[in-house]
Amino acid sequence: xxxxxxxxxxxGVSKDASAExxxxxxxxxxxxxxxxxxxxxxxxxEKFKEAAEAYDVLSNPEKRKSYDQFGxxxxxxxxxxxxxxxxxxxxxxxxxxxxxxFxxxxxxxxxxRSRGGARRSxxxxxxxxxxxxxxxxxxxxEGTTKKVKLKRYRACETCNGKGxxxxxxCETCKGMGKVRRVTQSFFQMVTExxxxxxxxxxxxxxxPCKACGGEGRTQVEEIIxxxxxxxxxxxxxxxLRGEGNCGPRGGACGDLLVIIAEKQDDFFTRDxxxxxxxxxxxxxxxxxxxxxxxxxxxxxxxxxKLASGTQPGSTLRIREQGLPQLQGRGDRGSLxxxxxxxxxxxxxxxxxxxxxxxADLRKDKDTAKEESFLDKVKNFFS
Numbered sequence: 001x002x003x004x005x006x007x008x009x010x011x012g013v014s015k016d017a018s019a020e021x022x023x024x025x026x027x028x029x030x031x032x033x034x035x036x037x038x039x040x041x042x043x044x045x046e047k048f049k050e051a052a053e054a055y056d057v058l059s060n061p062e063k064r065k066s067y068d069q070f071g072x073x074x075x076x077x078x079x080x081x082x083x084x085x086x087x088x089x090x091x092x093x094x095x096x097x098x099x100x101x102f103x104x105x106x107x108x109x110x111x112x113r114s115r116g117g118a119r120r121s122x123x124x125x126x127x128x129x130x131x132x133x134x135x136x137x138x139x140x141x142e143g144t145t146k147k148v149k150l151k152r153y154r155a156c157e158t159c160n161g162k163g164x165x166x167x168x169x170c171e172t173c174k175g176m177g178k179v180r181r182v183t184q185s186f187f188q189m190v191t192e193x194x195x196x197x198x199x200x201x202x203x204x205x206x207x208p209c210k211a212c213g214g215e216g217r218t219q220v221e222e223i224i225x226x227x228x229x230x231x232x233x234x235x236x237x238x239x240l241r242g243e244g245n246c247g248p249r250g251g252a253c254g255d256l257l258v259i260i261a262e263k264q265d266d267f268f269t270r271d272x273x274x275x276x277x278x279x280x281x282x283x284x285x286x287x288x289x290x291x292x293x294x295x296x297x298x299x300x301x302x303x304x305k306l307a308s309g310t311q312p313g314s315t316l317r318i319r320e321q322g323l324p325q326l327q328g329r330g331d332r333g334s335l336x337x338x339x340x341x342x343x344x345x346x347x348x349x350x351x352x353x354x355x356x357x358x359a360d361l362r363k364d365k366d367t368a369k370e371e372s373f374l375d376k377v378k379n380f381f382s
Contacts, residue, residue, distance in 0.1 A: 004072060007054035015068070019059065020272055026055040027235040031130075031259065123216075123251030124199050126153060129244040133226065134261040137268055137275070141297045141323055143230035149223050150256075153245040156212035163216035163249040164205035170198035177202040199248060216249035226258050231273070231326040234262045268297060273333030274322045280342035286310045294337055296321055304337065312341040 011025040029051040038044035155161035169175040173195035194200040208214030244254030289308035322333025
């Protein structure tokens with residue numbers, strides 16, 4: 001247990017992370033280290049399991065409370081005994097907790113599993129593809145359609161995906177679609193695997209198509225349009241069915257996973273559906289009160305009222321000026337405005353004279369406040 005990493009460190013979040021932050025961090029790691037994306041990589045597989053274990057504990061309020069109090073030595077056997085609650089887990093169990101942003105399943109990156117869990121009959125399915133699309137807050141606010149360029153395998157136009165004119169029995173597997181391997185040690189072991197020559201079809205193309213070499217598919221570069229709904233966030237993804245690589249010789253096409261990334265904004269920062277910004281207000285508006293125009297994420301603006309005596313560092317909340325929830329469900333978030341003071345540097349002679357008059361008028365009051373503050377400090381340390 002000594003070499004286990006802290007769960008918060010594993011997910012890369014702070015100890016006061018919200019449920020949404022935990023989920024977002026876990027999704028990001030799960031996508032990065034998914035076994036189908038890293039075939040044969042034991043390190044990636046361990047990181048994948050480590051992230052799943054951390055999320056399982058921290059996403060459960062009771063488990064998280066116990067972990068925060070006792071760490072890995074929590075009552076009842078502690079944590080870290082082998083996945084979800086120590087009972088083990090499958091990769092499908094992990095992704096059953098959250099689907100894509102349309103509510104579908106996660107879907108494998110490698111295309112090695114069929115949707116129903118059993119191997120498909122006929123030509124093998126093509127691999128899934130993955131792309132990342134970076135969005136501005138304005139695009140997230142409104143929803144958008146993005147054009148993306150990708151290279152992928154499509155059915156050969158010359159042979160219509162057949163790979164050639166006619167077929168013959170595969171000589172490697174004798175038409176079985178599988179090959180057997182016998183190993184001898186203390187015991188004789190027989191294993192079966194998909195025939196590498198015919199990909200499990202039991203037959204090969206007798207007269208291969210010259211355009212695709214008998215594959216039934218060619219690699220092309222295409223531009224496709226991806227419609228992204230409003231309210232998405234970093235790490236979420238869309239699954240576009242059938243937009244991945246097409247399988248050889250008429251095999252079904254895999255899926256395309258479009259992963260959402262957020263562009264850094266110079267003015268706004270995001271916290272869930274809420275936005276935050278900072279404005280500098282002329283000192284006279286803070287003293288006397290007034291109105292201040294604030295840019296909004298959609299390119300417009302709103303006016304807010306500042307009360308007389310508003311202090312620098314104050315935060316004002318403007319409801320319904322944040323980001324929408326996914327696909328318009330529920331209310332929009334709020335815009336939080338942090339108010340700072342703008343001290344003028346280009347004063348005219350007349351303005352300096354007026355500021356000096358103000359200083360003279362307030363001198364006695366400000367001096368009295370200063371002395372009162374100093375007396376409190378002195379008394380505190382005496």
